[in-house]
Amino acid sequence: xxxxxxxxxxxxxxxxxxxxxxxxxxxxxxxxxxxxxxxxxxxxxxxxxxxxxxxxxxxxxxxxxxxxxxxxxxxxx
Numbered sequence: 348x349x350x351x352x353x354x355x356x357x358x359x360x361x362x363x364x365x366x367x368x369x370x371x372x373x374x375x376x377x378x379x380x381x382x383x384x385x386x387x388x389x390x391x392x393x394x395x396x397x398x399x400x401x402x403x404x405x406x407x408x409x410x411x412x413x414x415x416x417x418x419x420x421x422x423x424x
Contacts, residue, residue: 349364351396354394356393361380361419374422376423381417383415389406390406392404
């Protein structure tokens with residue numbers, strides 16, 4: 348994991364921290380971590396990974412209990 352995802356229209360990057368799934372190919376969730384103050388609004392974005400791969404990804408900020416960061420998720424079903 349530990350890949351950086353950049354999103355067109357937003358200047359920062361989110362780090363992929365986990366992939367949660369009960370059992371593939373069932374629904375799964377990508378979990379990301381970003382800076383605490385500069386929150387990416389929920390929505391559909393063009394994600395860019397490794398400055399090469401581009402795809403559409405719907406992300407949303409989620410409750411983050413840990414100070415110093417903001418967590419996000421992208422759910423696939």
